[in-house]
Amino acid sequence: MDRRKFLLGSGVTLCGLPSCSDDPGPVDAATPPREAPRNPPPLPIPKLGPQPPDGRQVAYAQQGEDLMLMQALSMLGVTKPRYLDIGAFHPTIGSNTYLAYLAGGQGVLVEPNPPMAKMLGEVRPRDVVVNAGVGVDEAESAPYYLIRDRPQLNTFSKPQVDRYLAQGRTLEQTIDMKLVSIDSLLEKHFPKGLDLLSIDVEGLDLQILESMSEGSVRPTVVCVETAVFDSSALVRPAIELLRSRGYAVRGGSMINTMFVDEHALQAKAPEGAALSL
Numbered sequence: 001m002d003r004r005k006f007l008l009g010s011g012v013t014l015c016g017l018p019s020c021s022d023d024p025g026p027v028d029a030a031t032p033p034r035e036a037p038r039n040p041p042p043l044p045i046p047k048l049g050p051q052p053p054d055g056r057q058v059a060y061a062q063q064g065e066d067l068m069l070m071q072a073l074s075m076l077g078v079t080k081p082r083y084l085d086i087g088a089f090h091p092t093i094g095s096n097t098y099l100a101y102l103a104g105g106q107g108v109l110v111e112p113n114p115p116m117a118k119m120l121g122e123v124r125p126r127d128v129v130v131n132a133g134v135g136v137d138e139a140e141s142a143p144y145y146l147i148r149d150r151p152q153l154n155t156f157s158k159p160q161v162d163r164y165l166a167q168g169r170t171l172e173q174t175i176d177m178k179l180v181s182i183d184s185l186l187e188k189h190f191p192k193g194l195d196l197l198s199i200d201v202e203g204l205d206l207q208i209l210e211s212m213s214e215g216s217v218r219p220t221v222v223c224v225e226t227a228v229f230d231s232s233a234l235v236r237p238a239i240e241l242l243r244s245r246g247y248a249v250r251g252g253s254m255i256n257t258m259f260v261d262e263h264a265l266q267a268k269a270p271e272g273a274a275l276s277l
Helices: 003-008 065-075 098-102 114-123 158-166 182-189 205-211 236-244 262-266
Strands: 082-086 106-110 128-130 141-147 171-180 194-199 219-225 247-252 256-261
Touching (some): 065 098, 065 194, 065 247, 065 256, 106 182, 158 171, 194 205, 205 236, 236 256, 256 262
Parallel strands (some): 082 106, 194 219
Antiparallel strands (some): 141 171, 247 256
């Protein structure tokens, strides 16, 4: 028997093509080639967001973190998440929460950049947009540094600005921006609880986490930037802080880390099961 035919089987197809043989046989020019179906049947898996018929998953976050976050929330029984997005920036591009919005969720988007805050309100009308920064002390306002041609790098962190300047970037302008505390946001907007907290604030992520009172509203899932800008290093204190507060590391990318409340995980796991990476 032909070895390839034995391994593949004469009736088996591979990637939509007929199985190969050393002798393809006569070709009937009058018979047109059979077209592959244009719309393959959907895969038998839960949809986490917009899904083309070929099975691709559409993501909006920088490295697909939103798919990971929605999977975690879905596993915990959350289908329409309540979220707080600190440093939301753009309604869709690089957004950790737009997929949750498309799923019917809603929340609060904190963005100090005035033009971007305006765009957020126009594109995501169900969400509450707070045009301010999140403070880490008692100050009511702080200098907000605008980076030329890279608004996603705007920051309240002077050390972060100094790193940008050392890399050849240009400081366009510094404006005085109102600050709100994370505790006040949680108390005002999430009396029924918070499913997802996303923080991406260019250099102050750890300080914002530290400023969040342990007795405040507790998010079920947290996504925070744990990469040092333009480096392969991690902000280890941010990871250790959340672990000390009862969160398990359950995924991430080269930029962000996802943490899940251990109590929520325990409710869905066998007794004694491992919960963290």
